[in-house]
Amino acid sequence: MYTCPEKYNLGLNKHKLKFRIFIVCLFLLAPFCSAQMLQDSVTKQINSAENAQEKLKLYRKYAELFSTKDFSRSIVLAHEGRKLARKLKNTTLEGDFLRLKGNAHYISGKLDSAGSYYYRALSLLKDQNQPKYLAELYNNLGRFYRKTKDFPRALKNYDLALNLYRQLNDTEGIATIYNESGVVYEYLGQHEDAVRRYSQSLEMQKKRGDLVGQGYALEFIGGSYLLQKKYVQAEKYLRQSLQLRQKTNDQFALAMNYNVLGHLYMAQNKYSEAEKNFQISNEISGRLNYLDLQKDNFENLAKIYRIHGDNDAAYESLNKFRIINDSIFSLGKARQIEELSLKYETAEKDRQLLAEKSKVLKRNVLAFSLFGLLLLGFFYYKIYQHKQKITLQREILHQQNLATIAVINTEDNERKRMATHLHDGIGQLLAAANMNISVLDEYKSDENAFEKILVRTRSILAEAIADARTLSHQIMPNILIKNSLPTALQDLVDKTGSPKLQIDLQLAGLKNNLNQNIQVVLYRTIQECLNNTIKHARATKVSIVVEQTQDSVIAHYADDGVGFDLTAEDGKNSLGLSNIGSRIEILRGTFLLETAPGAGVSLTLTIPLETYGD
Incomplete structure (x- = not known):
């Protein structure tokens, strides 16, 4: 939705703005009109390939091509290519197809899946002695960790990629790493180091005549100046980058370029220009299903609309931002599953490899050792059976002894307790009663004294009876009887x-x-x-x-x-x-x-x- 800039008092006519955006969108829409034709052409080329090796090359070529154009298509092509590579036992390309699947997931915002595919690719490529493929993977891992803000790991992987590209004397790869690693220094606030790397990349790409590489270097330099609030220099480089990308018609790069321009004008409070660039970036990233870029565009559009009081438009953009943000966040729930799958597949592959290597040896050893094992097993079983029988008998005797000792100890303790109770309790009470009875004759003439002694004796005997009942109850509870x-x-x-x-x-x-x-x-x-x-x-x-x-x-x-x-x-x-x-x-x-x-x-x-x- 395009909102009316006249509300913002920025001096632009509503219809002129809509017309300009419409013309730009028509220009950008043209490449997508032939998308279906391109897909049909790719399918036809692959199906008509002369042999499996040729088909494998086509799968790789177009999986990489579509990784920034049609993520779903790229994933399908990489999946089919990997299946064919496994069939042909081409481990290097199998790993590279996993890397390409990781790239498609990365650009579509599914970082957890991307990381999983990258490391599955690494498990295959690290032992293949193919530095070109491994360097590309390390570059992708550096970008992955840069995205997740793990800058030490990002720089580590970029350095690994740079060393491999230098060994290969690959100027394109070296220039790419200068560009990619410069972003990390930019995030770390080391802008001079970042611009130095971008400039090195730009010079190398000019010598190579690589317009795509030049476009990225110019955009990165412009982005760095934007962060330093050097807006004139930033706009100069970003406009140069945009011109090159319009020549190459790189839709993915154009979406990013317009987004950065939107941020540039946003920082200068040029909200009309910012809105226009974010809208154009959204048009492209929406068709590419580039969720991460769409999220950023909608978030900034919501800010622009809110600043100028268009609450309905602000709410709509903010709601779209939240939907995309939630969809990207929910992908994190698959992290543990991805990690477990990775560990399982790696372990399973190692196990299968080990099993294949030892298969022949096992067959030979088994034939010669089977009889000996059976014989030894028979003797061992007899000895074990005899030992178990002796152990069981000893354990039975031990348990019987323990049970007997426990019974004796319990009975002795119970007798001691009863004896103490009888002696200290009932015995003392009966002795007291006997003493009282023995003096009754002396008080026959004193009726009151006689009655007191008699009452005391009865009380003592009642207490003795109660104690006797208590003891009886403890020996065998009366209620159980x-x-x-x-x-x-x-x-x-x-x-x-x-x-x-x-x-x-x-x-x-x-x-x-x-x-x-x-x-x-x-x-x-x-x-x-x-x-x-x-x-x-x-x-x-x-x-x-x-x-x-x-x-x-x-x-x-x-x-x-x-x-x-x-x-x-x-x-x-x-x-x-x-x-x-x-x-x-x-x-x-x-x-x-x-x-x-x-x-x-x-x-x-x-x-x-x-x-x-x-």
Whole structure:
């Protein structure tokens, strides 16, 4: 869309501006009118090639030609050329076609895909002893890293390309590198170095009579002066560059030239001239599908329209800028896939190459060594089988010993605890009751004293009875004796839960005739876990799941508490953990404890039913 400059009070007639742009666009449109004819001609030439080698040359010629004219067409031609190169086992051209695909993706703004193709090309070309092709690739890599602002890598690749071109005495290549690398120095703010390189390139291209190369050098010099705000010199070189490009009819270069002129006039607040040049650049870059240049044109057009109050036009241009910018940005999502593909294809190619080299050797070795391997394998298997049998028997004996020791230790500890409880608790209470009873005869005449002693004795005996019940419950929970494990667990959860601690109990498949030893171990383990949670975890939620399968009972306990460091000494040597381990080990079960500071506690235990039968 062309907006009316009269709104901006720049003194230009709206119709004159539109007419001038229309005439320029007609001039630029002419080359595209014959695009289909050119494509048909290319297809015809390739199909009528005398042999495969001739066809390969045509694919390369036109893939490079279309890389700045029709990106999609260039990619198709490079793809077909690469297939033919692989068929003919021409690794050099296979790598070069990958480079050309990278160029087409680079110019269309797909930098991630471009980088992938460049490095796939490098993996093929670096060992082919073809400096011309390798130099072109290093130049493209330098430009790629220049675009991504990785200037050290850009200069490194430009230097590699320059050294190869010097070895070949290739003045065209040397001049190209002076131009391309000068842009890096320009980005780094080293304008004198940049202009010096551009000027060297310009002189070499004049000697060669290369108008295309001269056009790029002149544009780069003009761009450098623009950045230095030397607008008169900048316009002089950019106009010279434009004249050469109009002669060569290089559409890609013309699009860039008009864009830089737009920036020149923008910097001087000549918004009408800036608008005209950005519009012309957009006309060309739109047909070329040069997204990166279109994005810059729309962004600057939006600024121009906004400055002059044409908000509708500014919004439209800004929206187009955002659409293109988003489409370019979304291409970055493919970076990891491209990198993985690159690594995979490189590794796969190396593997195939190694397999081919060793194929003959393997056949010969296999024929002579097969019998020997079979014989050695038989003896080894017999020896291994015997060792495994001995190892298994030792392990069984070891586990039985450990289980026996664990049972003995657990029983001894339990007896000691019961003895202490009886001696220090119930025994002391009964002794006190006996002392009170022994003095009753002395207070028969004192009714009040007699009654006090009797009440005290009853209280002591009641406490002793309660302690006895507690001890009995610890030996075998009363609720387990009277009821099943599900009822006992539900009772334990009901008594332990509180408004501050939510306990979720899930039971599945538990049978009433479950072995008593398993029931006690499960009950005690869950009770121990709940006690640890209440004392140490500062948890708000606990989840308990107990499930009986055909051959085992599985229990899972988890809380959302503070957890602890399982590798610390106090964590490894915890008495509670030791008790849980001992109980489960007696039944030849397993348990897995997972915890970490701030991550809560998770315990899973499995007890096989065949230990005691169902």
